[in-house]
Amino acid sequence: MGPLQEALAVVGVVIIAAVLGFNGWQSWQLRRRRARVERDDRVERGEPGGGETFAVTAPQDRVEPGLDDEAQASGADAPPEPTAEAARPRATAPRIDPLIDAIACFVFEQPVPGEALQQRLPRTARAGTKPLLFEGRNAHSGVWESLQPGERYAELQAAVQMASRSGALNAIEYSEFVTKCHALGEALGVAPDLPDMAEVLEQARELDGFAAGNDAQLSINLQAQGVAWGLDFLRQQAQGCGFTTHLAAGRMALVESYAEDAEGQGEPRRYAVVQLQFDAHAELADDPAMPVARATLLLDVPQVAPGLRPFARMREAARQLAQALGARQVDDNGAPLSPAALDQIELQLQQLYASLEARGLGAGTPAAQRLFA
Template sequence: MSTLQISLAVIGAVLLALIVAYNAWTNHKNAPRRAERSDAPRQEPAFDGVAPLPDLADAQGHPPPEERDGDFAATVPDESALTFPPSSHSADRRHALDALIDAIAPLSLDHPVSGEAALAALPPTRRAGSKPFAIEGQNEASGQWEMPAPGQRYRAFQAGVQLANRTGALNEIEFSEFVAKTQTFADAVGAAPDFPDMLHEVARARELDQFASDHDAQLAFVLRARQAAWSPGYVHQNAARVGFVGGTLAGRMVLPATGEGGGAVLSLSFDTQAALSDNPEQSAMRELLLSLDVAQVHRSEQPFARLREVAAQLCESMDALLCDQNGSPLPAMAMDPIAGDLELLYDKLDGRDLSAGSPQARRVFS
């Protein structure tokens, strides 16, 4: 072999090595960031209270439940299926009937009824159409209204159906279903119901629904990777460092309230398929959705201030950019007017006795 051929072979080998090294460097650079082994993410206790939310909006109109919350929506879960510890911001009886937001029918009795008999007479479902339906009994011993329980006796009952929620206002068909279910229960326990006027209650429902629609603020912001993508483990690790815990749904974390069991303050959502991947550390994500359901969180939690703080911390630790849902970067000054608008919204909710984070607000804005 000539000297020229040897030289060309050496040069070719060097070039090949450089190409391989460059490709390896490029693959490493573009690989999703992974969680550090020294601080591997743990499966935290489930603590979920709200569904993924849409962009900043004051909802108007009533599209179907699966569409009402926009492109990032998931069907809002039945609140009765969620478990919340007692909240420092809410009454002990979270689902107690309330004349402010429920149509209520008293059921009088000639003699006390046992809790066992009441439970046996309850309808199989706790909804009238899309509205929550409930029956309470007045405990003979304590005089308190409560959900029927075994071993207790009740001297009166009352049935109620919620006037409005995010699916819209109570309508005539739903009111008729409420009447039918209540009458069936009354017949079973020997009670005499006194139903409110349907047209009056439907009118109340529409007025409440209009107010709720005009004051239903749900905020969402996008955290977008500047350079390298993120793995689910990397997201969990960085989110846990600022206080997030795992939610009940894959691809979802929540920031708990600082008060005693005050529910979730913020929600952090990402690609469900990446979270459920067989090899999640190889899954690459470039966007996260950080959201706040305003009416669900008490104002004393300062949820918007915490959102801004969390967003800033995550942007710094994950090399991310805060954007609106159209992908436009949001400077810090763009957030200040939102804070002012939220204070006005809180005042209006307080004035209607639907204070953010209260049991009544959580029911209406769900």
Template sequence: MSSLQISLAVAGGVVLAALVAHSAWTSRRNAPKQPQPDTRAPEVAGAPVEEERREPGFDGPLGSLPLPQPERKPGLDALIDVIAPIALEGLVSGDAALAAMPPTRRAGSKPFAIEGLNDGTGVWETPLAGQRYRAFQAGVQLANRTGYLNEIEYSEFVMKAQDFADAVNGAPEFPDMIEEVARARELDQFASEHDAHLAFTLRARNAAWSPGYLHQAAGRLGFVAGAIPGRMVLPASEPGLPPILGLAFDPQATFSDDPDQSAIREIHLSLDVPQVQRAEHPFARLREAASALATGMDGVITDDNGHLIRSESLDAIGADLELLYDTLDGRDLSAGSPQARRLFS
């Protein structure tokens, strides 16, 4: 073999090696990012090292927050409910009241409820077996995100309440339908004008993210897996309250035969303003979560149309939200209150 042939063979081998290396590098670069190994302290003598205990608070970028727990359902409220008192001739057992309850707890699209005045505690509550009640009241919500209570729904409420009253030998007293529907329409108008739901989109600059990588990155900020695939939540500081923030991505990524190879190129961070208490600083946490994830995951923050969101725009949104909070407070519908959570649902 001549020197020229040898040189060409060597050069060809170098080019081939370079192409293979470039292909492997490109493949690694474009592959979905994977979670990093756990670097926490190892177990000592077979027992895990106890981590430092942190109380819930707003002391880090997103605080340390507990998992949600069930919350006691709030009672009827004249601010957002039509309430019909039901007078009784004598005491009625909780068992009898439960047997008389309607099969559904809605009148049309509006929540319907029966409460009893407990003879022993003097507290209005959902009837319980083994208790005795000296009065009842029926209620239906005036408005929610489906609209205001209309005449048909009011009539259904009256029929359900009357049937219950007949079963417990009670006498209901219903408010005027025209007045209550007008009140429902006004409340719905107010709610429509002061509802707010904020959402940011975080898009990958280069390499996509695997579900594991995303869970790891969001988990460092306090997010936990939601009840449905493709969703994570940032829990409230008080157990049982709605989450502060939501994080959503394509749920199909979690159903793949090989989730590590599933490519997620965008996620959505959201805040349902009326559902979260002002004291949680939810908008500040939304900004911080978006910024931290964008920095840590090599992404950019955009709106739903793909336009970059700038800091001055976020400042303006924050100022508008403060005015919204003040307005809700002035109407006794403070964000995150039981009344606001029911109305804006």
């Protein structure tokens, strides 16, 4: 490593240390302010003082003007305060999931209107490459949900995803999340309850390692024998095999709805069970006779519920389409794919499904779809 590279490395370390130090100092200052106000309040009420407590509510004089005004304008009586048992431990929200998210919490003294919270959220819901999610615990139903105008919330969660196919959450991304949480806390008059950075980054690295070892995208290639197919002919045959949904240029999908539970109850979800990919430039050329010599059937394993039998569906679609097109089924290197080879892949696929399920990240679940995106 040359002198310039060493200097740049030292500068990078100093910047990261400064960011972490500032965030820690900011969090410490918020906690000190809140503890001081709480002690003063206890003295005024004649109650015994205590040590510093970590922020869950904010003193009244720190609430930004407008929150209480909006609550009073609703004309609704405030619901009773939730008990500690009801608030902790927090139930898994429909979107935020502690299996893949680091979660910060804001607890309000009085329920806050959803529109007031929406107005104070960060402009960009990302920290580096990682998405941020925000949900509130409905003061009436007690259910965690996406923030809705007209509803009031006793608690707010902010979450940053700890890993994705782009890699694990890093220190700079987590520091950006912390900074946005502190800014949101200042706007709401509530100090955030944040998870420890070292623990979050360790969880992120472990989750990323698990995801890397349990990710799979399976493909079957169809290779023209002799004369290439016309683009229009390829699309017609694909539609006949169930690929009726166009995702983008050169991409079609076999889409199906599926109810998650065994009784088939609840809201069914739609899955792109198998995708068909071919030359996007041919489709963009808008020439129905444009020759295409190769097409690929793709199964993104963690994205599709195993109850849809996606690999079996892909094998059958490949067989039908190969017969209709007069094509050979080959692997990525152009070698023929035999039924015995596909049978072996299916056995390995069952092991992968079991590993994902054991982690609580079954293929096709919302958390798995976010992790493997």
